[in-house]
Amino acid sequence: KDASTRYTMITNGGPLFVYVKAGRILRMTPIDFDDKDAASWTIQARGRQFTPRRQATVAPHALAMKSAVYSDKRVLYPMKRVDFDPHGERNPANRGKSAYVRISWNEALDMVAGEIQRQKRVHGPGAMTIAHGSHHQWGNVGYYLSALLRFGNLIGFTRVAANPDSWEGWYWGAMHHWGHSQRVGIAGNYGTVADCLQECEMIVFWSSDPESTNGAYMGFEGTQRRLWAKELGIEFVHIDPHFNPTAQLLGGRWIPIKPTTDPALAQAIMHVWVVEDLYDKAYVDERTTDFDAWRDHLLGKDDGVPKTPEWQAHETGVPAAVVRALARQWAGKKTYLAAGVAGSGFGGAGRGATGAQWARCMVMMMAMQGLGKPGINMGNLQAGTPVDHEFYFPGYADGGISGELQWNGNAVNNYQKMPHVITVNPVRQLIPKQQFPEAILQGKAVGYLWDGLATELQFAPFEYPAPGYSPIHMIYKYGGSFFSTLTQSRRMEEAYRHESIEFVVNQSIWMEGEAQFADLILPACTQFERFDIGEWGSGGGYLQHGFNGLNHRVVALQHQCIEPLGESKSDYEIFSLILQRLGLGAMFTEGCSELDWVKRVFDASDVARHVSWKEFCRKGYFVVPPEKPGLEPAVNFRWFAEGRVKDIAEPQPLPSQWSGEFGKGLQTPSGKFEFLPETLRRGDPDNPERPVLNRYIPAWEGPRAADTAAKFPLQMIATHSRYSFHTNVDGKNSFTNDIQDHRVRVRGHAYWVLRLNSEDAAARGIRHHDLVKVFNDRGAVICAADVSPMVAPGVVKSFEASAEYQPVEINGETVDIGGALNILTSARSQSRSTSSMAPNSCMVEVVVWNEHAVQRKAA
Amino acid sequence: MPFNERPRDMGTKLNLVIDVALCENCNNCVLAAKDELVGNTFDGYSAPHAPVGEGVVRIERHVRGEGHMVDVTYVPRMCFHCDNAPCVAAGQGAVRKRQDGVVLFDPVLARGRRDLVAACPYGAVVWNEEQQLPQTWFFDAHLLDAGWEVPRSAGVCPTGAIQLRRTDDDAMQREVASRGLRTLLPELALKPRVFYANLDRVDRVFVGGTITARIGPHVEVVPATQVELVRADEVVATCVSDAFGDFKFDGLLPHGGEHQIRARHSEHGEAVCAAAVGAASVFVGELRLSDS
């Protein structure tokens, strides 16, 4: 009607219709299903029928994408740092300081290809590292686990071994009690939406804010289900230092808590259950091991300290009387425990110094209450819908076009359906991600592996550099998020400027974050400017069956909607042009354009059994029919609670990982839930920071670390940003800059928001929307204050992942006005013998900031 | 209206009903307005809105309470399409009232009319410096005229907080009466076409607290305590404490003056305290029962 063409797209925030007119994006809307699309499921609960809205709901960051595409911060042509000469002076010390000049694609590609070859010849394998973020614009072809990995394998690279940042606490802790290594220590969610609506009486949200974190990629799919729960009279409790948006919407009892003290609260609740006889004794007897030792610890028989509600009160700030009331409520009602984003793991409390202690307590509590019995499970209605779990479409971690068989799910998924040329990276050298700067600055680092194949793999340390391999001298950086997602991130400045780093190339869409530290910037385009294909919300890999957070499974052609802006190119195109210069072009492409690969993925999937390629392209998306009534997945853990053979269709643990009979029991050595984990006893028996018996050890940076707390009395948590997906759609003059709970404009600059309690603000003379300096010994960030009673006293809450890193020097002090709060967090691992991050253990002070933030670049 | 029901054509006039109890501040409506209006020209309806700065849909926050007893209500605000619109009068042709109720700032005739920003008592008009235009949320009339079922904001709202009512004025008034819908600043008598449900969460206050008692060795919270709110010796409200001992009298008019809270539990005794109701909600904290 308005001469526009309607394309389809899938983003990290959900699927979209994209209306394009005269080569420009006009608008983006959620997809409302039509009558020809597959039907929706219906759940019967308590005499009512619940059918979801026929829309693919979207997160706010999806609706702000147009502004990111047309951002004035887009990199539109290749750019070289003015004082970088690959054949002469490289001036590494000027990274992040000097300006850029535009160069041609030919010059740029020659420079990269030449440098890749030079590194190999001069330094040998491993001299180049590829560093990227954990997320990517959606898709199966262009994703970093797909095209980038294929590129990397063909040239060889030192891998940056990520810490399990999303699963922190669960991987290092909870996994030892209940297994699930292939879910990185968290549980699945099968069948829990129906069970929760039918049976549950109370949901305890513990460090869980699904209205902000959207089940990661699921838009607002869980929201309607939680509103159903409210209609049904299911009660809610929210244990969080922040009266978070989920608590705001649903109501219920908010229990404000000091960050990182949660294990103390959990132990006190368990203490009440023991002394008041409020736990499931039969379940504990039959399904768990070593409860006696844990009970004795709760009672203080081993250390003389009973873990009473009074014992925890000063620590947590939660009155003893509230703890008793909560403990009784919890035991007296059929209760779901919701930890983190989708209820069965994750959570900001896992990203503090006590993260593993907390996650361990969470699962111990459920073991005491009969995990898996009707109405007693993990979840927050964010996941576990009755969608069809067998319909095959690969998730983003299932291999794509990578040819890689080890570091993603290709070997068990996409490769088997879509054979393609296998690629192998012969460089086994790894850099632990959180020690990336030290690896460069000190030339060495030790890490512990994140590998979910088996519980035992986390115990073996690895060293950088690895014998025989070259230390890194070239960084191939993909995007620019590290200043706001890596801990103590100002370390990166020095690392980038280190003389051992001869070449930094950043393949970036926007001029933001670290892009300004590169010698050469290659302009990548957004997902709206290239072809891809994907299933909404489907991570695959460790996020197996993650699509069951959705009400309707949606597979879509991610259409190229517009031409790449300026001279930008798709990542795939850039890789193939570089590889052509190395004689590897055909090996990389197999003669395929991106659209050819898209069709190969389509053909290999079950969608091709339902609709033709032509039909799929015409409509743009396909809705997978829901599971047939009667064939819905069983409820997670019900088999375990009832002592039956496992009837959940998840291909884990592996056949060899059942200690007893195949299909019976958990992945733990005993097959039971272990209060004192055998795998810790075997693998790490004497670690005082991760004891076999999960005693409470206060955070190494927190209110109890006296000297720090005196100087920096406020606890800061910086958790996942509600209105952006990490750095995606933040900053760069995107629409989110004008969302009051995201950034606040003061004198023309959009400052990052810091929430603080009214009393703490009053004590410091801070008023709502004043500019404040948040600081500690590691640095200073200027934010806009959001003053309210919605954060616990003594706590400041903000978001991680500002896209902007803008250090400016004012009166001799360097402050960041971009909002990169990870400048302030500690790089220390949560505990010895782990590679884990603890950004939510961070002490700061906040003062009013009156200086004019003159936008002068720091020297 | 449930999500799955398509809005039925029950008349020709446009209204919006916004349930502030369902607004979760996701800002999808704010962003959808920007997505629709920034950078786009819709002849006869709108010139491109500014990419940076406050948009024509915005969210206003109202926080109540202290301690753990807090709540927050978000009020999405936009042009209310008043039937007695001062902007239409001031516009002298530059602002038009359509038959369907929509108030439309003409993107050509309104050029340079900065005065129209001040003409709106609701602050609904945004000045676009680059275009030299006063701009508003015009109900996505360009889309509705082209056959779209609902405006963008209603289409993206995850909770159904924003609902379109395509109905005649009498039917709308019946819903207003039956659901107690309200408009902002009714004393101005501008007859807005955007109605709110649950505005009590914004302009009424509560008095709350937590009932405790010493029971055996511990201080405990006490559920099921009868609590009365008393004013000038008259019981104005009663309630019962919940599982956490919390009680709350909500929906009170601000500035109600001195009150007394009387709590009585058959086993654990009684307690009394004073509570002064001013402009803001009051959380009295712990109220300890004792036998006397």
Ligand SMILES: Nc1nc2c(c(=O)[nH]1)N[C@H]1C(S)=C(S)[C@@H](COP(=O)(O)OP(=O)(O)OC[C@H]3O[C@@H](n4cnc5c(=O)[nH]c(N)nc54)[C@H](O)[C@@H]3O)O[C@H]1N2
């Ligand atoms: N303080 C604190 N820190 C945290 C956390 C926390 O809770 N608190 N959470 C941690 C967790 S769980 C996570 S997952 C990490 C996330 O941290 P990151 O993964 O580092 O953050 P992202 O913003 O997702 O980074 C993605 C980068 O890839 C780029 N990119 C995306 N798509 C494309 C593309 O198509 N082409 C190219 N060339 N580039 C692309 C983006 O521009 C961006 O720079 O943060 C961790 N850090």
Ligand SMILES: Nc1nc2c(c(=O)[nH]1)N[C@H]1C(S)=C(S)[C@@H](COP(=O)(O)OP(=O)(O)OC[C@H]3O[C@@H](n4cnc5c(=O)[nH]c(N)nc54)[C@H](O)[C@@H]3O)O[C@H]1N2
């Ligand atoms: N919109 C959006 N959604 C996202 C992301 C995003 O960037 N943007 N990122 C995605 C990714 S990669 C991940 S890993 C998940 C993360 O999902 P989560 O790990 O669940 O999210 P967080 O925001 O880190 O934490 C959730 C809640 O924990 C609270 N919290 C923090 N510290 C403590 C503590 O010590 N104790 C208690 N009790 N509570 C605490 C925070 O206040 C917050 O309300 O989110 C995903 N979803």
Ligand code: SF4
């Ligand atoms: S043998 Fe195994 S794989 Fe084959 S049909 Fe039976 S269960 Fe399935």
Ligand code: SF4
């Ligand atoms: S879209 Fe709905 S819930 Fe979100 S801010 Fe707007 S009215 Fe509120």
Ligand code: SF4
């Ligand atoms: S809200 Fe303001 S701009 Fe809109 S019709 Fe009423 S007076 Fe005019």
Ligand SMILES: [Ca+2]
């Ligand atoms: Ca099936």
Ligand SMILES: [Ca+2]
């Ligand atoms: Ca694997």
Ligand SMILES: [Mo+4]
């Ligand atoms: Mo994550």
